[in-house]
Amino acid sequence: MRNKLVIIAVFATVAILFAGCKKDKPVTQVEPDVPKPTAGFTAVRTDSVDFLSYQFTSTSTNYQDILWQFGDDSTSAEKAPKHRYAFDGMYHVTLTARNSQGYSAAREIILNVADPHFDRTKVGESYFATIGGTFTVSRDNGGGPTANEGSLKVVDGDSNTKFFQSGFSGDLVMKFELKSAVVAGAYTMTSANDSPDRDPKSWVLQGSEDGIRWIDLHSKNNETFANRFQRIIYHFNNNVAYKFYRISIKANNGSRDFQMAEWTVNKKQP
DSSP, rough: OHHHHHHHHHHHHHHHHHHHOOOOOOOOOOOOOOOOBBEEEEEEESSSSOEEEEEEOOOOOOOOOOEEOSSSOEOSSSSEEEOOOOEEEEEEEEEEETTTTEEEEEEEEEEEEETTTOOOTTTOOOOHHHHHHEEEEESOOTTTTSTTTTTGGGGGSSSTTTTTEOOOSSSEEEEEEEEEEEEEEEEEEEESSOOGGGSEEEEEEEEEEESSSEEEEEEEEEOOSSSSSSEEEEOOOOOOOEEEEEEEEEESSSOOOOSSSSEEOOOSSS
């Protein structure tokens, strides 16, 4: 009996010692939340003449870092960057502000970068006339390019003549190889003298530096020429000098034939 009491006493002592040696669990430190960020900015044109340059200034709060995206594949991490666009247009500008805990806020605007003196009713010189070059089509008039209504009539500078093609099937391509590369920013189309159902309705304008790789510049899907001999000006954004320009006519207004008085590729403004 005495031996049992001794054994119990020993185990009790060991248990007390073990409990006394056990380490307390560390207290988890909770990081306090910091204020959430806000995103805001101003965009101001810096020059009355250079309409492409802007001063951007962040009005964001509670941030550790910021990122600007100017809508033209350019970025900045500065608080107040200056940025110059290559050409006019509509740009999605986004500013993202982020704090030290990874919280973020963003602000986006659509910035209209436009020349205040730009006149959409005017167009510059026709490069077909001032530079010259070689004009070809994917399929010509039955009489050939120099016929009375052959393809060369569409680039002769005379709206009283026309290019006529019978059996139109939506695959007409007109191409002009200039003698030297130039930056174009507009083109014109002029309707011919009769049969509005022969007028072009849908097309794609493209440019190329080498005649192999083509870049889309402008397109129309449902154009209407209200009058005969009507010239319509189309402007597009571009800052690349192309030597080749072509227009692919995808559809007319229902006729089995196609006609057009004039096509030009132009300098953007006089």
